[in-house]
Amino acid sequence: MKIAVLPGDGIGPEIIRQAVRVLDALRADGLPLTLEEGVLGGAACDRHGEPYPDATARLVRAADAVLLGAVGGPQYDTLERALRPERGLLAIRKDLGLFANLRPAVLYPQLANASTLKPEVVSGLDIMIVRELTGDIYFGQPRGIGVNAAGEREAFNTMRYSESEVRRIAHVAFGIAMKRNRRLCSVDKANVLETTEFWKEVVTDVARDYPEVELSHMYVDNAAMQLVRNPRQFDVMVTGNIFGDILSDEASMLTGSIGMLPSASLDANNKGLYEPSHGSAPDIAGRDLANPLATILSAAMMLRYTFHREEEARRVEDAVKTVLASGLRTADIWEAGCEKISCSGMGDAVVAALARG
Ligand code: NAD
Ligand code: IPM
Ligand code: MN
Numbered sequence: 001m002k003i004a005v006l007p008g009d010g011i012g013p014e015i016i017r018q019a020v021r022v023l024d025a026l027r028a029d030g031l032p033l034t035l036e037e038g039v040l041g042g043a044a045c046d047r048h049g050e051p052y053p054d055a056t057a058r059l060v061r062a063a064d065a066v067l068l069g070a071v072g073g074p075q076y077d078t079l080e081r082a083l084r085p086e087r088g089l090l091a092i093r094k095d096l097g098l099f100a101n102l103r104p105a106v107l108y109p110q111l112a113n114a115s116t117l118k119p120e121v122v123s124g125l126d127i128m129i130v131r132e133l134t135g136d137i138y139f140g141q142p143r144g145i146g147v148n149a150a151g152e153r154e155a156f157n158t159m160r161y162s163e164s165e166v167r168r169i170a171h172v173a174f175g176i177a178m179k180r181n182r183r184l185c186s187v188d189k190a191n192v193l194e195t196t197e198f199w200k201e202v203v204t205d206v207a208r209d210y211p212e213v214e215l216s217h218m219y220v221d222n223a224a225m226q227l228v229r230n231p232r233q234f235d236v237m238v239t240g241n242i243f244g245d246i247l248s249d250e251a252s253m254l255t256g257s258i259g260m261l262p263s264a265s266l267d268a269n270n271k272g273l274y275e276p277s278h279g280s281a282p283d284i285a286g287r288d289l290a291n292p293l294a295t296i297l298s299a300a301m302m303l304r305y306t307f308h309r310e311e312e313a314r315r316v317e318d319a320v321k322t323v324l325a326s327g328l329r330t331a332d333i334w335e336a337g338c339e340k341i342s343c344s345g346m347g348d349a350v351v352a353a354l355a356r357g
Helices: 012-028 042-048 054-062 085-095 163-179 194-209 220-229 241-255 293-305 310-325 343-356
Strands: 002-008 034-037 065-070 100-106 126-132 144-147 153-156 183-188 214-219 236-239 264-266 272-274
Touching: 002 012, 002 042, 002 054, 012 065, 012 293, 012 310, 012 343, 042 085, 054 085, 065 293, 100 163, 100 241, 100 293, 126 163, 126 241, 163 183, 163 194, 163 236, 183 194, 183 220, 183 241, 194 214, 214 220, 220 236, 220 241, 236 241, 264 293, 272 293, 293 310, 293 343, 310 343
Parallel strands: 002 034, 002 065, 065 272, 126 236, 183 214, 183 236
Antiparallel strands: 100 126, 100 264, 144 153, 264 272
């Protein structure tokens, strides 16, 4: 089980350290894991002058799975676009063919009061957001900033999906729905955008292979509203790259904090990159304040999806639940009556719960 570890920037190294401690504890219990560290994003720009250097590409191609912290930071925002940390992240996703991004928004019962929504709206929440990750306006050509025929500066991006791209993500989403409550909501803007009208048509066609799954369609603006009005109406949601990016950040707040939302980005063979859904949080970086649970839960997803170690994945998730039940909280999920702990303190607590469990 070869894992490439890419801490990245900002809080990345802090949260990755805690997830690695959890994996080390499992290795000490006999799980045959090997971890090798590499650089991505701003850290790679600093060292190699580019966000996805060849050495990192070789490392991640040879690994079975990748564990990533986060990339980006204000000090890199003025670099030429091709050299920015975020480009490194897009490049690794594209290079490894990680088209299926799974973002589970699950409310741990202990955090019912940590959400900014009323407990009666979010309790029992368990949504799987399936976001297409290697197409859409993120990668469509042409793109750029130029001068139009009238001599005025203009900028443009292209929203684009091929049929095979939509089909394969639809199959992933239906497959997941089959293992859950068999309800799939496809999110589009088919009333305005041809790309997503096409998306809707292809998803509807794929649905014929999954007669047990109840497929519905929703416009993205309504979906954004419904997620805060009555989020429990959703079981599995499937959508394109840009809508999925936005809706998953929104859904994270239903779970108490973006620091709770893990993710898996998978290729066709379940090789995966695992990372929290949040970014490098420059505003709290270097202060041991970040919530490492999204990263630790991403490591659990790695055990489940790439290594098929359901038992170990559950052990990690149960350790997280135990810690939350004991009232230990990082600042982002803190509430009255709980004890506020640091990022490394949360790592200590999860490792200790794992040892006890
Ligand atoms: P962000 O997710 O980094 O932060 C948004 C807010 O959430 C901040 O207030 C931050 O402190 C808080 N937050 C995020 N993660 C947290 C955690 N684990 N614990 C506690 N609080 C947490 O988004 P942003 O501020 O828009 O972006 C910052 C940088 O991160 C940018 O350079 C952006 O491009 C990059 N980014 C990277 C990724 C990634 O690597 N996958 C994802 C999103 C953003
Ligand atoms: C995410 C991030 C990335 C995205 C950025 C940093 C490229 O927001 O992983 O959600 O938009 O996919
Ligand atoms: Mn995002």
